Amino acid sequence: QPADQPDITRPKLRFVRACRLSAAPLAEKEKAVQTYSWEGADRDTPEQFLAFSKAYLRAARVICRDLIENPDEHTYENGCACMFNARLSVELFLKATLFKANSSTQLSHDIDALFAQFKAAYVGDAYAWHPPFIVEVLGASSESEQLDRMKTHKKEYKQDQALRYPRSRDMQLWQHVVAFSATEFQNELNQLASDVARLESEIFS
Template identity: 30%
Template structure:
């Protein structure tokens, strides 16, 4: 048997942002490959494997955003957050313009509250906040139950064939944007 040892020497010389983007690419590639298997094989297509695809996608996105942020703001403290929304908001501030636009998957867009009474808006925002706190994305796709060993709130699922299309589009977009970030 021929050995093919994979060691960190291939990334040691990369800058921190480049390392984040390299890992992002690896996670996204893994998500695409597993999702392809799930789209092809009903025997392999399980909810557990589907959540792994979702986790890999979230983590790839997190690493991409962190790499981009660190390229523009090297002193930024980003290590303790896994919140895609806050990372994406920071990314957008650092990278305005159409050439940097991203469709970040698996994020929650706040509804348009136009025309709704302020008290009702406050109530709805509190519910949204509670749902996010009780269903942290960095945990939901990694574990079958929450920290209290209870089922996660709300339904979750994935349709592999359509999600595979989204993953491929995301990969293309990450490739395009990363060329602008790291010319």
């Protein structure tokens, strides 16, 4: 081959060899994915949701404990990550209990709507619960005003999204006051864990 022409053979050979070398591991990886089985796959739907709920609660408690032990990491985004895991735990636990009751569950990310279904499905002191992340309206003069205020609040502040993203879908910063204390939230998480354990014993045993 003339010296003034580039050697196009060697790069081609290198490219082919790279493809061949990566082909076997890729095939093995695809095979592994196809044969993978979650150990909880044989559980019924309520038990699966319960397992995920407890896992997210554990994640929230780990983050919260880490923020207490490392004050320099006590930031807005880390607080949101902690609260989001706790909120998702509540959402999944409510869905687990509703599936367990065989009710016609209206699935959503709305904690208030899910909790209303929970209270309708489980009546009695044994199921009394005041979960975190529900919206409470103070000072309303009537039930209709309370519902209107709640509807407006949820429209302006989408709780499940505000804890996941720094901005809304239209790329605006969330307009809300943020107050998070890892030490105080740890108490909330401890209470949540206690309530979940009590209700799990009543509903899933």
